[in-house]
Amino acid sequence: MGSAVERTDEHVREYLIYRGFTNTLKHLDSEIKADKEKGFRVDKIIDQLQLFVQSFDLCGLKEYWLYLDRRLFCRLEDVYRSTVNKLRTSLYRYYVINTIQKGNLEKTQEFFQKQASELQSQAEWRDWFILPFISTPEQNPTFSPYFSRQWADTFLVSLHNFLSVLFQCMPQPVLLSFDAEVQKMTSLTEENEQLRQLLFALQTETRDQRDGDEMVHHKLPPYVQNMDRLGDTELDLVSSQRAAIATTTPSRNFFSTFLPQGKRTPGKAAQAPPGFSPNQAAVGRKEPLSNQPIKSKEAVQAKEVKPASFQSLSSEPASSQSQQSTNQSANQGTNNNPRHKRIQDHEKERKELFSKPPQCSFQTPERKGEVAEAEPPTDTPSEPPDSSNSRNSGPGAEGGGLSAEQPFIILSQEEYGEHHSSIMHCRVDCSGRRVASLDVDGVIKVWSFNPIMQTKATIMSKSPLLSLEWATKPDRLLLLGSGVGTVRLYDTDAKKNLYEMNIDETHPRILSLACSPSGSSFVCSAAALSRSGSVESVPRLPIPVSGQLLLWDTKTVKQQLQFSLEPEPVAINCTAFNHNGNLLVTGAADGIIRLFDMQRYESAMSWRAHDGEVYSVEFSYDENTVFSVGEDGKFIQWNIHRCGVKQSEQVLPQDATGPFVLSGYSGYKQVQVPRGRLFAFDSEGQHVLTCSSSGGLIYRLTNGEPALDRVLLLGGHKAPVVTVDWCSAVDCGTCLTASMDGKIKLSTLLAQKC
Known part of the structure; x- marks a missing residue:
């Protein structure tokens, strides 16, 4: 971090000179010279502390440590306070031992006189007040370890490591990440150039080999x-x-x-x-x-x-x-x-x-x-x-194979295995850079996959978590819905909670979250507890529970309004906005799909869509239709211009709609109700990704019968896949499939035209 600060300071100085801000430049230089943090250089801070110790400047030593405590140490969590106190005690002992080794007994007595009121109540200093009156303290068994070179080196290394870790974990401003971004872009450019040269070499070798094969074929x-x-x-x-x-x-x-x-x-x-x-x-x-x-x-x-x-x-x-x-x-x-x-x-x-x-x-x-x-x-x-x-029969037929035409090529398939229990949600952010995944134990992993798969943050929650959604602007924020009636706004870069909103005590289960495309508001679905009193341990009862659909303002963190749910308040399982946020579609536990006009904040239409609950809803690519998957195992396309009119209907296998079952030894059986997204579309809306017992399954949308044409099985899973997502923010589409054993497969696809 220290090198990044120095380079950033040079860039700022260059900018001020270019703009002609000479007075600002003078103030900047003077403050840099008087900077007590030494540009976050740990070695410089250690040198300053040793300078105070070697010069017997007790006042300067105390003042500098108090500055570090106010500036850095006070922002740490309470669990690190004992470590800070131990380092301060060791620093004072390091000062006292130095005064005795240098033969300056006056400074030794001065230390105990000035610090007596502060240290006499501390048990670790009770035996040290006799130190000035011992003729040979280095031979005393109580104090002899502190006179060794090994103890002094151990203390300085411990202090150095503590400050280094502290600076690395501190939230950095955006300006400091400029240097890292430049280095990253430089390395990517060099890597692309190497790959381009390798491509040309392979193409030349392939062409020469093909020409040689033709010559061998004709000249036998x-x-x-x-x-x-x-x-x-x-x-x-x-x-x-x-x-x-x-x-x-x-x-x-x-x-x-x-x-x-x-x-x-x-x-x-x-x-x-x-x-x-x-x-x-x-x-x-x-x-x-x-x-x-x-x-x-x-x-x-x-x-x-x-x-x-x-x-x-x-x-x-x-x-x-x-x-x-x-x-x-x-x-x-x-x-x-x-x-x-x-x-x-x-x-x-x-x-x-x-x-x-x-x-x-x-x-x-x-x-x-x-x-x-x-x-x-x-x-x-x-x-x-x-x-x-x-x-080439429909997906409902047993033993149905893949279609003859393969619209995608699987370039690579990687596995993320940091979770240790079944996944509930797995979503990619709007920029396609990060993934947030939530398991049934309430553990959230925020990780990236480009250029390498790496965990960025781990979020642990004492209360059960039921829903997850990325904010659109800025895309680093994450909405987390719990089972105790709260929604948290989490900053994945700073790794801390920004806000925690109390939704409703009577409806504590936050089942679904959806952020508007503008990022100014989000929709929250809250439901009462199930009849059994459990959050998600067993499948829901056939009788729908009560629920609310609320609109919250992201900036003011206040509730704007509560939507009217006709014919009765019911739990909303899934929500989705269209591209501009003017329409909101919801699927409820009573099997009804409701379409809301977000300009008037009222229901535009509603119709009974499934026999049982609606598990997942999405707008089509042209936003003239809505797709839904329900408890009855049907994948239906609805015309939003003609209320309740089906455009197509397809029965999916049970392993695509749930409830999902994982069996094990000795009669073990784990049942999970669908909670995350059950299907996702590609960038052109022509193909849909669904769940299956062994991996993701891609269908082509057709206008005839059957409505779905099975084209590609991603595979790679040993447990049922419970939620999927399809990111098209990058050139090569990325499919995410998450299963009940905690494994997440990331498949990179390349579209091709036949």
Whole structure:
């Protein structure tokens, strides 16, 4: 911190000189010279204290310590007061021992005379008043340890460490963070330059390798002409796979070249025409390069057809495939054991190469003007093509697979494991820099994930916490709703509570918080205790409890008004603003969605949406509709211009809507009622992220039936996911999925167009 202060002082002096504020500059220089904190340099403070001790300046020593106490030590918590008192006692003893070692007994007696009234009541100084009257105190067993060099060094190191930690934990002004931001930007710039050079080197190496492979493909050695059919088939597999990747990978998706082999998406090979055999392909490849005319890119793609070993992936029936493989085995001779082993190895390599489905469909021109369509993805080589329709069924169908088109590529997946119990809320702030997560034990972690995953603050609460929400302006503030009727405004940078608001004693459970986009106010949903008297230990009873919906002013920290909830006051489970804060949508425990006009502060419309409670509501991307998830397991889209009119409806699995159940050994079972966000949209509102038993699940919104098309399973969890969030503030979207075992998965996605 001391180096940052010195650099900041230099920047301020440079600015004052540039502006011509010479008088201000003179006052600044004079105050810097008289600065008792020495620019927060701990070594300078220790040197000043030692100067007072060596010069026997007791008054200066006491005055300087009192200044440090008023300026720094008094702001500490009470638990650190005993440490401060021990350091002051050691400092005075260090002074007294120095007077005796230097033979200045007058200063020793002067110390006890001036400090007698203060020290005589302290037990640790009771034996020290006899010190001036002992002839050889360094040999006395009571005082001999204090005359050693080891004790003096230990005291100075302890004082140095205490001041260093104190300065590091002090809340710093924004101006002091300028130096850290400059260093961070410099390091990021250097890292980006290194990655850019690495990218160019890899692209050049890939291009050279591809050119070399093409040369090897056309200019084969003489002995290759005598290779058997199996050797030609293996060569054709590798070359066709490389050509398919080169022709089907879009040029704009250059990030895919950096993905691990397991995450790359192979392209589809073109379908072979009927009657085309691998012998014909091998004969065509054995022609010299000089005899082949220059072909266009389309002709080269048409030339790369599927050999006989691809028949298990084609659309032919399984019977014809088995017959063809039998004929091939008969031609090659099945009595040769080494040959049979090579065939098995070849089939194993072929399955590994073509086990992953391609990203998007494409068409490749074939000979004679025919067009071959891309094949549907298959899970097993012998699966008929008609089974692809069952895999693209809705999310409610069991065993439904992913869609053929993959709109996202998973660039990375990291895990945050600082929580030790089930997560209730997990939200990203508006800037996309920090994440706040709350578990059932009331522990809140504020952490960042860019450039590295790092915990910034830990908030412990004696009272149970039920809700959490980021403020919009400034985005460093956090709203925390408790189970005892209070809402706290917490500063994540200063790591302290700014305000604590008492909402209502009769409705102590703060179920939901939503901050307006302007940041001037926030909505608070308060509910009475459940019939069992517990906060969140068991699922809620079918009878909705009473509740209130309140609007609070963030600046004045006062309640502005209470919304009218018709037909009766009920607990509001979820709230959400639109982009400008003119509309507020709420979902309640009675299954009713209410839409409020925030300019008039009155209800615009309401309708019964679900059989049971409404767990989560959100505005659509165009804000003409509202999406909701309820206790009945339905994901419904509502038209806000026509009250109570459904635009689409989809039944979700139970592991996406709750209640969430985690089972363990000896009949252990943990049940958690949905509390956080159950679904989240991407930046364009075309895809939605939901919960599942093994990770996040992404659907594509459709206008037909079914309303949701399953496209990507993020996975990575061993316990049910209970809340999700999708941040699109950065170039690559970031999906957050939090589970009942306290693990949070952070998946970075790259959108691609098919």
